[in-house]
Amino acid sequence: MSEAEIKSLEAQFDAKIANDQKIEPKDWMPEKYRKTHIRQISQHAHSEIVGMLPEGNWITRAPSLRRKAALLAKVQDEAGHGLYLYSACETLGITREELYDQLHSGAAKYSSIFNYPTLTWADMGAIGWLVDGAAIINQVPLCSTSYGPYARAMVRVCKEESFHQRQGYEIMLSLCNGTDEQKEMAQDALNRWWWPSLMMLGPEDKDSVHTEQSMKWKLKRKTNDELRQQFIDQTVPQADILGLTIPDPDLKWNDEKGTYDFGAINWDEFWQVVKGHGPLNKKRLDDRRNAWNEGKWVRDAAMAYAEKQAQRKTEAATAV
Amino acid sequence: MMKPIKELNPQFLESKENKEHLISYLLGVADNYLILAQRLGELCGHGPNLEPDIAITNISLDLLGQVRSFYQYVAQLKGDKSTEDDIAFLRKEREYRSVLLVQQPNTDFGYVIVRQFFFDVYNKMFLNALQQSADETLRALAFKGIKEASYHERFSGDWLKRLGDGTVESKQRVQQAVNDLWVFTDELFHSSKADDAMITAGVAPDMLQLREYYYEKVENLLTEATLEIPEVPYFQKGGKEGLHSEYMGYILSEMQYMQRAYPNSRW
Numbered sequence: 001m002s003e004a005e006i007k008s009l010e011a012q013f014d015a016k017i018a019n020d021q022k023i024e025p026k027d028w029m030p031e032k033y034r035k036t037h038i039r040q041i042s043q044h045a046h047s048e049i050v051g052m053l054p055e056g057n058w059i060t061r062a063p064s065l066r067r068k069a070a071l072l073a074k075v076q077d078e079a080g081h082g083l084y085l086y087s088a089c090e091t092l093g094i095t096r097e098e099l100y101d102q103l104h105s106g107a108a109k110y111s112s113i114f115n116y117p118t119l120t121w122a123d124m125g126a127i128g129w130l131v132d133g134a135a136i137i138n139q140v141p142l143c144s145t146s147y148g149p150y151a152r153a154m155v156r157v158c159k160e161e162s163f164h165q166r167q168g169y170e171i172m173l174s175l176c177n178g179t180d181e182q183k184e185m186a187q188d189a190l191n192r193w194w195w196p197s198l199m200m201l202g203p204e205d206k207d208s209v210h211t212e213q214s215m216k217w218k219l220k221r222k223t224n225d226e227l228r229q230q231f232i233d234q235t236v237p238q239a240d241i242l243g244l245t246i247p248d249p250d251l252k253w254n255d256e257k258g259t260y261d262f263g264a265i266n267w268d269e270f271w272q273v274v275k276g277h278g279p280l281n282k283k284r285l286d287d288r289r290n291a292w293n294e295g296k297w298v299r300d301a302a303m304a305y306a307e308k309q310a311q312r313k314t315e316a317a318t319a320v
Numbered sequence: 321m322m323k324p325i326k327e328l329n330p331q332f333l334e335s336k337e338n339k340e341h342l343i344s345y346l347l348g349v350a351d352n353y354l355i356l357a358q359r360l361g362e363l364c365g366h367g368p369n370l371e372p373d374i375a376i377t378n379i380s381l382d383l384l385g386q387v388r389s390f391y392q393y394v395a396q397l398k399g400d401k402s403t404e405d406d407i408a409f410l411r412k413e414r415e416y417r418s419v420l421l422v423q424q425p426n427t428d429f430g431y432v433i434v435r436q437f438f439f440d441v442y443n444k445m446f447l448n449a450l451q452q453s454a455d456e457t458l459r460a461l462a463f464k465g466i467k468e469a470s471y472h473e474r475f476s477g478d479w480l481k482r483l484g485d486g487t488v489e490s491k492q493r494v495q496q497a498v499n500d501l502w503v504f505t506d507e508l509f510h511s512s513k514a515d516d517a518m519i520t521a522g523v524a525p526d527m528l529q530l531r532e533y534y535y536e537k538v539e540n541l542l543t544e545a546t547l548e549i550p551e552v553p554y555f556q557k558g559g560k561e562g563l564h565s566e567y568m569g570y571i572l573s574e575m576q577y578m579q580r581a582y583p584n585s586r587w
Contacts, residue, residue: 049365049370052364052365053365056364056365056366059361059362059364060358060361060362060574060575061574061575061577061578062578063409063578063579063582063585063587064405064409064587065384065387065388065391065404065405065408066388067587068361068384069381069384069385069388072361072364072377072380072381072384073381075364075365075377076364076374076377076378076381079365079370079373079374079377080374082370083370083371083374086370121578121587171587174586174587175587177586178585178586178587179582179585181582181585182582182585287365287366290366291365291366291367291368292368294368294428294429295367295368295369295429296368297487297489297490297493298368298369298372298429298483298490299368299369300486300487300489300490301482301483301486301487301489301490302482302486303486304486304487304490305481305482305485305486306482308485
C-alpha cells in the first residue's frame with residue numbers, strides 16, 4: 001500500500017471515530033489501534049478470569065444456601081464475561097490460546113486488586129460493593145467505545161456488574177445489621193479493600209502512560225483521577241448508610257469543590273503489586289497455570305474426539 | 321404435569337410416623353444434591369477451559385436450587401422454626417443421608433465426569449418416576465427438575481464419550497475413574513425403612529425396579545465411549561444410613577464453617 005493510500009485510510013478511520021461510528025473487525029485500522037485494543041481487552045478478560053479465584057475461595061464456605069447460590073452465579077458470570085471478552089479480542093486476529101500464554105508467562109497484566117487475599121466472608125461483600133463498584137465506573141464509558149465488539153460486550157458486562165455491586169452491598173448491609181462480630185467483620189473488610197479499590201482506578205494522571213491516546217479512541221472518557229474522585233464521592237455516603245468508617249483520617253467533604261478530599265494513596269504499594277510482589281500474585285498465576293496445564297489432556301481428548309467424529313462422518317458419506 | 325400413580329390418603333401426613341418417614345426420605349434425596357453441589361462448587365474457576373467451567377458451575381447451581389426446594393419442604397413438614405439453612409448446615413455428620421458416590425473427591429476431570437454421569441443417569445430416571453408421586457409437592461419438584469437433569473446427563477454423557485474415545489491418555493484416565501467409582505453405584509438403589517414406607521404409599525418411586533435399566537443405560541454409554549465395563553465382586557454402601565466416607569467430615573467442616581463459628585447469625 002502506498003503512503004498516500006495509508007494516509008487516506010487513516011483519515012477515514014479518524015473521521016469514523018470522531019463521528020462516533022463503530023470500528024468493526026473487518027474494517028481497516030492502524031496497527032497501534034489493534035495492538036492497544038488487544039492489550040486492553042485481553043487485560044480485561046484476564047481480570048475476569050483471575051478475579052474468579054478470590055471469590056471462588058468462599059463458595060464452599062458461604063454461610064447460607066441463598067448466598068452460596070448467589071456467589072456461584074456471580075463467579076459464573078465472571079467466567080461468562082471472560083468468555084465474551086476473549087471472543088471480542090479474537091476478532092482482532094489473536095487466539096485465545098495465545099492470550100492465555102501471555103497471561104501464564106506474565107507478559108499480560110490483569111487487575112492488581114485480585115492479588116489480595118479474601119480472608120473473611122465480609123470480603124465477598126466488600127469486593128462486590130467496592131471492587132465491582134470501581135469496575136463499573138471504569139467500564140460504563142466503554143459501552144460507547146469505538147471498537148464495536150468491545151462496546152457490545154461491555155453493555156452486557158456492565159448490566160451484570162451493577163447487579164453484582166448491589167449484591168455485594170446487600171451482603172455488607174446484612175452484616176452491618178447483624179451482630180457486633182459481623183459488623184466488625186464488615187469494617188475489617190472495608191479497611192483492607194478501600195485503598196486497593198482506589199488504586200484500581202489506575203495511577204495518577206501524571207503517571208499514566210496510556211491516557212492521551214486512549215481518550216482519542218474513546219477507550220477512555222475520563223482520566224484516572226476523575227474516575228477516582230467519582231468513585232469516592234459516590235461510595236462515602238454508602239459507607240455512612242452502613243455505619244462503617246472509611247479508613248482515611250484525611251477524608252472530608254470540601255464544600256468549595258463539591259467533592260471529598262482524601263488522603264495520600266500509597267503508590268509504592270500499588271507499583272509493588274503491579275510488579276508481581278503483591279500478597280498473592282504468585283498464587284493467582286500458579287492457580288491459573290495449574291488449571292490450564294491439568295486441563296490439557298481434557299482439551300486434547302475433546303479435539304481428538306471431534307476429529308474422529310468428523311472422519312467417521314466423511315467415511316460414512318463416502319460409503320453411501 | 322403427570323398424573324399421580326395413586327391418590328394420597330388426605331390423612332396420610334397426620335400420622336407422625338408417616339411424616340418422619342417422609343422427612344427422612346426427602347433428606348435422602350436432597351442430601352445427594354447438596355453434597356454433589358458442594359463438590360462441584362470446589363471446581364469453580366479451575367476447569368480445563370472456560371466452557372466446561374461454566375457448565376459445571378451451572379450444574380452445581382441447578383442442584384442447589386433443588387436442595388433449597390426440598391429442604392424448604394422438609395422445614396414446612398417439621399413445622400418448627402427450622403429453616404433450609406438449619407437443615408443444610410446444622411446437622412451432625414451421621415444425620416446426613418447422602419450416598420458415598422457424591423462424596424468422592426474431584427481427583428481429576430475424569431472422576432468429575434464419571435461421578436456426574438453415574439449420578440445423572442440415576443437422577444433423571446428418578447425424577448422421571450417421581451413425576452407420578454402421590455405427593456403433589458414432589459410431583460411439582462420433579463417436573464421442575466427433570467429438564468435440568470436431562471441436560472446434566474447429556475453434558476456428562478457427551479464428555480464421557482469425548483474422554484473415552486479421545487486420546488490414549490484420556491481413555492486410560494477415565495477408565496480408571498470408571499473402575500474406581502463403579503463400586504458406589506449400587507447404593508443409589510438401596511432403600512431404607514422410611515423409603516420403603518414412602519414407596520408403599522406411592523409417594524416414592526421404587527427405584528429398585530429401575531436398577532436393571534440403569535445399568536443397561538450406563539453400560540451402553542460406556543461401550544459407546546469405547547470403555548470397559550468393570551467387573552467388581554462387591555459394592556460399597558453406607559452413606560444413606562449415615563455411615564459416610566472419610567471425606568464427609570472435611571466436606572462438612574468446610575461447608576458448616578460459618579454457621580458453626582457464628583451461630584444464630586443472619587447472613
